[in-house]
Amino acid sequence: MQGKRILLIVGGGISAYKIPQLIRLLRGAGAAVTPVLTAAGAQFTTPMTLSVLAGEPVHDTLWNSGDEAEIGHIQLSRRADLVVVAPATADLMARMAQGLAGDLASTLLLATDKRVLIAPAMNVRMWNHPATLRNLATLKGDGILTVGPDSGDMACGEYGPGRMAEPEAILEAIRDALTPALRPLAGRHVIVTSGPTHEPIDPVRYIANRSSGAQGAAIAAALRDLGARVSFVTGPAAVAAPAGVEVIAVETARQMQEAVAVALPADAAVMAAAVADWRVVNASAQKVKKDGQGQAPVLEMAENPDILAWVSRDEGRPRLVVGFAAETENVVAHATAKRARKGCDWILANDVSPGTGIMGGTENAVTLITDEGAEDWPRMSKDAVAARLAARIAEVIG
Known part of the structure; x- marks a missing residue:
């Protein structure tokens, strides 16, 4: 992963607390990380935390006049080797499936020409809802890669599938996406x-x-x-x-x-x-x-x-x-x-x-x-x- 650039979009879910550890793992493996923080994600982690760990500024708005003077969202979406969405909430997945572009994260996802990996995270009932299952099928049909979710106890007190994959598992999925020739069982x-x-x-x-x-x-x-x-x-x-x-x-x-x-x-x-x-x-x-x-x-x-x-x-x-x-x-x-x-x-x-x-x-x-x-x-x-x-x-x- 040495020299690879990861565009990391952080969605709004309690599992965002795992993202600092994911950034540490990515940088430890030699990758550069560009964080993008959604408005919902900012309720669970801070721009300062992500910026310090990534060693790069956090991008959190589509309306930055300095960045957008050079069409910043296009630049961000194209210079990455891989786009990672973690946690990928039900809302983010729905917007991705519909091709919406109302904020920086969704616009980047629509504008990128690189592979996209999502790590879903949500309540078990939301994960099993027919709308989410339809959206997941659409995303997979579009070539979106997925890792998780895991099963287990949730912050809401329920149990079942919907926990975001652990940072170590997300790191392995990122390796799979970046080096498919060296990992012949990727996707299996x-x-x-x-x-x-x-x-x-x-x-x-x-x-x-x-x-x-x-x-x-x-x-x-x-x-x-x-x-x-x-x-x-x-x-x-x-x-x-x-x-x-x-x-x-x-x-x-x-x-x-x-x-x-x-x-x-x-x-x-x-x-x-x-x-x-x-x-x-x-x-x-x-x-x-x-x-x-x-x-x-x-x-x-x-x-x-x-x-x-x-x-x-x-x-x-x-x-x-x-x-x-x-x-x-x-x-x-x-x-x-x-x-x-x-x-x-x-x-x-x-x-x-x-x-x-x-x-x-x-x-x-x-x-x-x-x-x-x-x-x-x-x-x-x-x-x-x-x-x-x-x-x-x-x-x-x-």
């Missing part, structure tokens, strides 16, 4: 599942496995680095989720399936989670106590949903579905049979026998199984496995 959406699932026995005990979630997190980061928008559905992992991806934290297998369903549609799905095969049907609402007679409680078990098979056969199936097979014997044979049984495109098989150090460790040794057969990869770091897999995925859906 990939779902990655990761970590173990926990199936409750009672409020303090659960059934789990030894997965750390390290490989799934590495895959999500590698796909992000190639420009993909990543929905990262993770169980209670021992490693932190990577920055710059949408994190959906779950606990049980059924919650993971629900989260994947919400994240669809996608261009690819990488199902790296170690999902528990069974759950306890008669889980207790209270901690189970010893009975004093030496009798262990009887746990009634039921099979969990097979998320990989479901995604592979779903009506909205991604173009590429990648599964994992953690085996302790006959690794390639079991994984090949699993691929046929599940209906996925690829399987990454690995040996997690005691002594290999694979499950919960920092390295992995996998065999990629596809229609063309089995391809052994040498033992390497999980980050290296992730980078190699992401590159192969980019060859298919990039």
Whole structure:
């Protein structure tokens, strides 16, 4: 991003408080930032704050006689490498969709010949309103790029989609827009599942496995680095989720399936989670106590949903579905049979026998199984496995 110029239009929403951090990130990456502050945006942040952080004057009116003597709005809109609108409020999106030009921000957006990226932010009901959805469809049809919104708690007290994407995610989207050749998955959406699932026995005990979630997190980061928008559905992992991806934290297998369903549609799905095969049907609402007679409680078990098979056969199936097979014997044979049984495109098989150090460790040794057969990869770091897999995925859906 060194030497790139970003024209940053700041709309009027509470998430404008994140804009100073976005400016810091952009300048730290080598970009120049020209701030444009709408009248509504000035209710949430100040020209002085933006000017000091950007190192440039803030533009906030169409009626500056000095600037407009040289047709300033045209100059601003044309000399930028990318125009970014954050937060993009429902009002700003509506004016963009209608081609209105009643103030500096909307005039710049109408006059620019550069790509435009918006980071929507609004109340969940406003985001889901048919008018906003129509406007969003119009903007996407016009070639406008989008990042977010995220789901979560809102300043108004409601919960749902409508939170502006975090500054780190906006920075990654800006990188995608500026360097598409170096980021072959720009514009692609990939779902990655990761970590173990926990199936409750009672409020303090659960059934789990030894997965750390390290490989799934590495895959999500590698796909992000190639420009993909990543929905990262993770169980209670021992490693932190990577920055710059949408994190959906779950606990049980059924919650993971629900989260994947919400994240669809996608261009690819990488199902790296170690999902528990069974759950306890008669889980207790209270901690189970010893009975004093030496009798262990009887746990009634039921099979969990097979998320990989479901995604592979779903009506909205991604173009590429990648599964994992953690085996302790006959690794390639079991994984090949699993691929046929599940209906996925690829399987990454690995040996997690005691002594290999694979499950919960920092390295992995996998065999990629596809229609063309089995391809052994040498033992390497999980980050290296992730980078190699992401590159192969980019060859298919990039």
